[in-house]
Ligand SMILES: C[C@@H](O)C(=O)SC[C@H](NC(=O)CC[C@H](N)C(=O)O)C(=O)NCC(=O)O
């Protein structure tokens with residue numbers, strides 16, 4: 001078996017693609033409209049789907065926001081220097097909800113930021 005993607009529903013597809021590509025270096029891998037269902041799928045990530053687990057952004061044309069609730073946790077991205085990454089994200093207006101530092105009850109150095117729809121992204125420092 002293989003982990004292919006995680007899907008999130010987004011209110012503004014262009015805004016989400018811009019957020020993940022410009023702030024986290026992801027690429028838009030493929031995008032397709034489904035007029036019959038009035039939705040568009042966009043797959044983003046760090047490489048092709050044959051070798052990479054990606055994020056599937058679903059945009060329902062008639063829905064511009066979602067109640068994420070408290071069940072969804074986060075995506076996790078590994079970064080080399082979490083402090084400089086967070087400084088740059090802050091400069092670029094990204095919402096940082098948890099400043100970088102060792103996690104509670106542990107030692108892993110993490111931070112949390114929010115994407116345009118309010119989904120949490122965990123940054124984990126990986127030297
Ligand atoms: C290891 C890394 O991938 C993590 O996600 S650990 C982050 C840590 N998680 C929890 O505490 C899970 C239990 C919590 N009650 C929950 O349901 O989220 C976390 O969120 N730590 C917060 C912090 O500020 O360190």
Ligand code: NI
Pocket residue numbers: 074076122
């Ligand atoms: Ni995590």
